[in-house]
Amino acid sequence: MKRSFGLLLVLLGLLASGALAGTANEVSADEKSPAAPAAGAVEVHLSEYSIKLPDTLPAGPTTFVLHNDGHKNHIFKIQGPGIEETQSSILEPHGKGELKVTLQPGEYKILCPVGSHSAKGMTTKLVVTAKKEG
Numbered sequence: 155m156k157r158s159f160g161l162l163l164v165l166l167g168l169l170a171s172g173a174l175a176g177t178a179n180e181v182s183a184d185e186k187s188p189a190a191p192a193a194g195a196v197e198v199h200l201s202e203y204s205i206k207l208p209d210t211l212p213a214g215p216t217t218f219v220l221h222n223d224g225h226k227n228h229i230f231k232i233q234g235p236g237i238e239e240t241q242s243s244i245l246e247p248h249g250k251g252e253l254k255v256t257l258q259p260g261e262y263k264i265l266c267p268v269g270s271h272s273a274k275g276m277t278t279k280l281v282v283t284a285k286k287e288g
């Protein structure tokens with residue numbers, strides 16, 4: 155009995171260290187500007203039943219900063235050039251989240267895959283324009 159309990163603790167420890175390692179990797183990917191806000195941060199507001207974000211964005215690495223302003227769980231999902239199907243974790247009411255993607259020029263579909271939210275209005279389009287140099 156004691157032995158299996160010890161094993162469980164070891165497993166939990168492994169899970170915890172794995173999660174920490176994942177976080178560390180994500181942070182080091184942003185090493186260019188550790189103190190500044192993430193490059194291409196875009197504020198997104200989700201509620202019943204709408205998704206608010208800019209209609210157009212420049213191509214490049216983008217961090218969607220997600221805010222659930224509603225009373226239900228929502229998820230931010232994006233599909234388009236170079237992105238098969240990427241979605242955030244579940245955003246609880248008044249919760250926040252983040253989704254990092256690299257946008258390419260073209261048109262993206264954004265929606266909330268929870269229940270029938272997208273049919274009720276939680277769907278929108280995003281046009282990504284080529285990044286201007288200089």
Ligand SMILES: [Cu+2]
Binds near residue numbers: 266272
């Ligand atoms: Cu939703």
